[in-house]
Amino acid sequence: MTQNVGVSFPALRAEHLFKHYGLLRAVNDVSLTVGVGETVALLGPSGCGKSTVLRCVAGLERPDEGRVEVGGRDVTALPPEARHVGLVFQDYALFPHLRVLGNVAYGPRMRGASRAEAEGRAREALALVGLEDLAGRRPHELSGGQAQRVALARAVATGSPLLLLDEPLSNLDEQLRARLRSDLRELFQRVKAGVLLVTHDQREALAVADRVAVMRSGRLVQVGEVPEVFAHPASAWVAAFLGHANILPCGNGTARLVSEEAVRLGEGDLLPVTARQATDTGTEVTALHPLGPLTLHLSAREAAGLEGDRLRLRVEEARVLTLPDDREVPA
Numbered sequence: 001m002t003q004n005v006g007v008s009f010p011a012l013r014a015e016h017l018f019k020h021y022g023l024l025r026a027v028n029d030v031s032l033t034v035g036v037g038e039t040v041a042l043l044g045p046s047g048c049g050k051s052t053v054l055r056c057v058a059g060l061e062r063p064d065e066g067r068v069e070v071g072g073r074d075v076t077a078l079p080p081e082a083r084h085v086g087l088v089f090q091d092y093a094l095f096p097h098l099r100v101l102g103n104v105a106y107g108p109r110m111r112g113a114s115r116a117e118a119e120g121r122a123r124e125a126l127a128l129v130g131l132e133d134l135a136g137r138r139p140h141e142l143s144g145g146q147a148q149r150v151a152l153a154r155a156v157a158t159g160s161p162l163l164l165l166d167e168p169l170s171n172l173d174e175q176l177r178a179r180l181r182s183d184l185r186e187l188f189q190r191v192k193a194g195v196l197l198v199t200h201d202q203r204e205a206l207a208v209a210d211r212v213a214v215m216r217s218g219r220l221v222q223v224g225e226v227p228e229v230f231a232h233p234a235s236a237w238v239a240a241f242l243g244h245a246n247i248l249p250c251g252n253g254t255a256r257l258v259s260e261e262a263v264r265l266g267e268g269d270l271l272p273v274t275a276r277q278a279t280d281t282g283t284e285v286t287a288l289h290p291l292g293p294l295t296l297h298l299s300a301r302e303a304a305g306l307e308g309d310r311l312r313l314r315v316e317e318a319r320v321l322t323l324p325d326d327r328e329v330p331a
């Protein structure tokens with residue numbers, strides 16, 4: 001195969017992928033690029049086709065149409081083991097009979113490294129995930145979080161230009177997830193591979209990814225840098241999926257998005273508060289604004305500014321986004 005010397009290729013370029021299961025279009029014309037050293041989160045609700053995209057990229061599924069390039073090499077027709085991608089899936093099955101070191105060294109060994117070389121790389125990868133001390137353990141002697149990190153080390157040790165992670169934190173409790181999220185970001189920055197991460201968890205995407213690709217019913221509906229997509233969702237559905245609370249229908253196929261940044265507390269009119277509830281971080285209130293009811297999270301200090309059952313606030317009209325309201329469109 002020929003490659004142009006000096007031309008740099010993205011870690012992944014997927015073009016016009018389609019995958020049907022019977023009449024179901026699980027993946028409908030998905031094109032996606034992951035740069036070298038970039039982390040892209042494929043984010044969407046359960047069943048929207050995220051894993052199928054990842055499986056097509058990994059070679060575990062054959063797309064009906066489309067093309068997959070890894071590091072500039074067309075791998076569309078190649079089996080998974082010939083694609084040189086590192087995989088971490090939900091169940092991250094480790095080989096039970098191999099110790100941690102053997103599990104992590106397995107990839108490099110399969111790619112022809114000597115035992116010493118493979119184990120050297122495995123130790124480096126284990127150090128990256130902070131588990132060098134557990135190299136001699138067997139998988140059943142690990143906690144869920146440790147097994148998760150071994151699976152990551154195993155993918156990293158392959159030295160692949162592209163890592164594919166499917167809900168890598170899904171089996172862990174919330175505390176551990178929160179800790180590993182920041183570990184992951186650091187780890188990805190250090191290994192310099194391209195990372196495609198599948199998740200249905202907005203916080204995970206926000207914490208870990210450079211760019212996010214939002215998927216709905218087999219299609220990508222918005223792709224962009226994480227802060228940009230959160231600040232400027234392309235539609236009401238995307239805004240709602242990303243967790244925006246105040247999306248007010250206008251009745252003409254559009255909706256207004258009043259983000260927290262658009263609300264100035266302590267200025268403007270006194271508005272009636274119709275609901276109030278204590279939360280972990282403060283108080284959630286619903287205030288009746290002429291645009292519609294606004295649900296707001298108030299810190300303890302902001303909540304102290306409540307005047308009886310009224311709250312003074314102003315909505316900065318210039319910061320209110322008008323979006324197509326596609327929430328009721330059948331999936």
Ligand SMILES: Nc1ncnc2c1ncn2[C@@H]1O[C@H](COP(=O)(O)OP(=O)(O)OP(=O)(O)O)[C@@H](O)[C@H]1O
Pocket residue numbers: 021024026044045046047048049050051052053200
């Ligand atoms: N082998 C298969 N045969 C038939 N239908 C399938 C198969 N695999 C997936 N599907 C269907 O394709 C759609 C997309 O599934 P996929 O697993 O890609 O979704 P997902 O977004 O990853 O969901 P989750 O977050 O729940 O894992 C779903 O409706 C699913 O039921």
